[in-house]
Amino acid sequence: MKLIFAGTPDFAAGALAALIAAGHDIALVLTQPDRPAGRGMKLRPSPVKALALEHGLRVEQPLTLKSEEALAMLAAIDAELMVVAAYGLILPRAVLDLPARGCLNIHASLLPRWRGAAPIQRALLAGDAVTGITIMQMDTGLDTGAMLSTHPVAIEAADTALTLHDKLARVGADAIVSTLAALPGLRPQPQPEDGVTYAAKLTREESRIDWTRAAADIERAVRAYNPAPGAHTLLDGSVFKLWGARAVDGRAEPGQLVVDGEGRCCVGTGRGLLELTEVQAAGSRRLPAADFMRGRAELAGTLLGV
Incomplete structure (x- = not known):
């Protein structure tokens, strides 16, 4: 399948690696601009960019997807679908409507619980016994789109945000590959109206x-x-x-x-x-x-x- 992939951190890099290994045509990779890091504060590429370049994939790092230039660039790809994982930019309606099959998001919770920026940490803070991955169709709401598949993951007593992140990253990578393979036969399910919680961004x-x-x-x-x-x-x-x-x-x-x-x-x-x-x-x-x-x-x- 001809794809655009949008993501930035390690969580997203695992999904990109799985899609490459599954044989999908990754026509374009979108990721955040390089950021200063380390003691020398030198510009460092995101994990997604580093992986994409290793595989010779085209990488673009726009500051926004709302410009005419960005829309023209994405339209020219003529992708069948866009996969998004912890990208860091809002996708406007014009972008969501470009791919023939729309845009899918790999979200690190069992929606509708923990919509938003920090689902892993909020699940731990709340003492949840289980979380997971939801593969969802993206719309203009905050993680409100219809669900294509859910993949539960138990939260162990010793889990930290790091260990749980790594578990979910592995499950998310497998989940997007299996979901794309089953996509023709999947029927999107609207999220339940009950049980909605929001995972606000963490603060110092x-x-x-x-x-x-x-x-x-x-x-x-x-x-x-x-x-x-x-x-x-x-x-x-x-x-x-x-x-x-x-x-x-x-x-x-x-x-x-x-x-x-x-x-x-x-x-x-x-x-x-x-x-x-x-x-x-x-x-x-x-x-x-x-x-x-x-x-x-x-x-x-x-x-x-x-």
Whole structure:
């Protein structure tokens, strides 16, 4: 099938690789402009661009798809279908109507739950037991299009946003290939009106830990904000990041750093204790909490977050 592919991060690159391996004709790849990255802040291509160039595919990086030039470029491809995965630009109606079979999106949730920008993190924050991939027809709404296929993925107790992202990326890559293979016989199903939730974009402010919340809630936040933006608090006035934690029984003042009888480094919360397993102090590297606390007995009793 002659396709246009639009995507930017690793999540999308996996889908592009699967489509290439399946033998589809990728006539054009759209991706975000190169961004500064690394210590030198040199321009770096997106994972999708890097993969496309490896395979000799045509790559375009328009700032908008609303211009006449962009529309003319896409129309000239005469693609049968466009596949979109975490692209980063809004597709106007004129673009959605160009391909003969329309535009399909690989969305990282089981719609209509978690429409929007951060479905993986929001599912973790909410304590969902299952999420998944939805292959949907795109319309002008925010992830409101009819569904062609759904692919559930269990959320494990130790999943972080990173591990869940990687699971969903693999499922999404397989799902788009199988959906395209079955496309002639698929009947799009409208999304249910009940159960709609929105996955708002993450902010740095919300990743600061509120120690008055229950330990179980904070544990989910630590997993949801790993790897970015990173759950954090303050230790002696400096940023202190939490990369691993689990809720355990016990009581202490919210935010109080304690070492229990088994040598575990814990923090009091609004309900229960949060055992820290991996942390990062300002200017330091990530460490197991036990290693960080070694030789720092004076920190016991310190209030975090102030």
